[in-house]
Amino acid sequence: MAKRSGLEDPAYAAFAWARYRRILGWMGVVAILFIAGAIGVLDRLYGPLGWVAILAVIGGAGGSIMLTAALMGLVFLSSGSGHDESIDDLE
Template sequence: MPRFSNLDDPDYARFAWGRYWRVMGWMAAVTTLAIVLILGTLFLLHGWVSIHLYIAAALGIGFTMLLTAALMGLVFLSSGTGHDESIDDALDPDAP
């Protein structure tokens, strides 16, 4: 039987998910700033090449940074709330 996780408590889960979304908001702001700086640098170095270059660069940078932030945020959420320790590990010899 799975053990208790802090995410089972509604108040703590609300706090933990709120912290996760706050970090994601900050990462969205950092991503937007990075996209603007990189597109500006591309324009300064190469001029107006093609609109497709700038669209692809913005989407690639944005998708990569936000996906990385989301997955790392979920790793820290799972670890920080004790959700990782609440799993039922049948291979653990010390498990009850």
């Protein structure tokens, strides 16, 4: 039988999910700063950018940063809440 994990406790679950949202919020700020910097550098190198190029930078760089942050945040959430230790290894 699997051990109980931390997310089954409502108080700890609220704390863990708040921490996850805080990580995503900070990574959103990092993504915005990186996107602004990337658009600035590209504008300086290539001249004024079209809206398609700006959307490509936002989608490519911002999407990659936020997807990575979301997945790594879930790894930290899983490990920190005891989900990883609650799995029975039958080997």
